[in-house]
Amino acid sequence: MRISVQNEFFDFSTEIKNFSATLENIGALVTFTGIVRGQKSQTLDYMVIEHYPGMTEKQIHLIVEEAFKRWKISDALVIHRYGKLDPGEPIMMVATAAEHRIEAFEAAEYLMDYLKSKAPFWKKEVLNGEENWVESASEDETALSRWQ
Amino acid sequence: MRISVQNEFFDFSTEIKNFSATLENIGALVTFTGIVRGQKSQTLDYMVIEHYPGMTEKQIHLIVEEAFKRWKISDALVIHRYGKLDPGEPIMMVATAAEHRIEAFEAAEYLMDYLKSKAPFWKKEVLNGEENWVESASEDETALSRWQ
Amino acid sequence: MVDLIYFSWIRERIGKSGESIETSATTVLELIEELKKKDIRYSEVFSDLGSFRVAINQELADFDASIVEATEIAFFPPMTGG
C-alpha cells in the first residue's frame, strides 16, 4: 500500500510502472487518474486544492484499509495532490491490483467514491479570474450508498 | 479509438502514456490491464492464446463502437495479444477517457465484460507440462446481463 | 462451396483447422446434422449444442441462422478473451 498526499506534479504512467513493478502473481490491474479539465461551461484558469494536513493521510489510510478488508486485492496506490493545478495536470490517481478483474475494478471504484466524499480536500476553481469553491455533487454522496 | 490485436509484448505504462498524450479536456482516465498469473492451483508454465484473425478485429470494433454509443467517452484503447505468453506478461489492456469518472469506469468495465465473452479468443494453459483449454466462466456470460 | 473453420478444442478434436465443403444445408443446424454424419469425431464434437458457438462470415450467429449466403462458417467453444 502506498499513499501520497503531495503538492508536486506526478507522471501517472511512471507511477503505474512503479506500482506494477512490485506486484507478483496478479491477474488484473486497474488505474484511475483524475485530470484538471480546462473547458467546462467556461474556461478554467486554474484550480486550487486545499486539504487538512494530518487528517487527510489518516482518512485515506482508513479508506484504503477498508478496501483491503472488502476485496481480495494484492496492493493499492493512492496519490492525491493539493495546491495550484493547471488545466491538463493530474489531480489524483488510484491503482488496484488483484488476481481477478471484478475485485480490482470494484476496489478502485470504492476508493474513488470515498475519496470524493470522505477525504478532506476542497477544490476551488478560478474561471475567467473569478474564484468559486466547487460544490459537492449530491450524486457523490449517494454514490456511497451502493457500498453500504 | 485504437484497437490492436497483436502477438508482440506491450508495455502498458508506455501505452497509457501514448493514449493520454492525445487527449484534450478529459477529467477521467481508466485503465485495465490483464496479466498472465503464474500461480493458480498449480504453477503455470505458459499460456497460448488462439484467435480468429479478421473476425477478432471486427468484433472488437463493434464492442468499442457500442461503448461510444452508450457512454460519453472521449477516446478508447483496446490491445489484445495472441500466441505464447509467459507468466507476468500483459495479456491485454483497455483504456477509456471521459469528462467524468462514472462514464470512464462503466465504459471500461463494459469493454472488459464483452471482450471476455464476445471477442473470439481462446486461452490454453500449460500447467506442469499438461495442456488445458480454459473454460469460459458462467459468471462471465452472466456479467453481460447487467448491460442489457 | 463454403469454408468451415475450427478453433480451440474443436480444431484439435476434428484434427484440422478447416475445410471447404459442398453442402445443401440451409441453416447452421442442418449443416451440423450433415457434419455429424461424416464421422465419429464430428458427431462427438457437435453432440452438445451448448458447448460451442458459431460465426457466419465472421459474425456471431444463432444455430437457426440461414447459411445460404455464407462463405465462411466458424465453429468454436465459448470465448475466453480478456
Added chain:
Amino acid sequence: MVDLIYFSWIRERIGKSGESIETSATTVLELIEELKKKDIRYSEVFSDLGSFRVAINQELADFDASIVEATEIAFFPPMTGG
C-alpha cells in the same frame, strides 16, 4: 483550550484559518451555538447545519458528538476530493 480549524469558504468567511478558544460546551452543537453568539460572521457561517461538516481530533464526527476530549475541532464544507 481547544484548537478550532476552518477550511474552504468557512475559513474565508470567518476570516482566519483557526483559533484557540476556551469553551464550556460539551458537544459540537453546543460549541456551534457558542460560536454563533460571537459575531455575525460565525452566525452566518454556521446557520445551516446541512452546509458543513465537523471533525474532532482529525476524525469525522456527528454534531451531537462529545468534545470533552477534543484538542482539535475542524469545520469545513462537504469534501470535494477525487
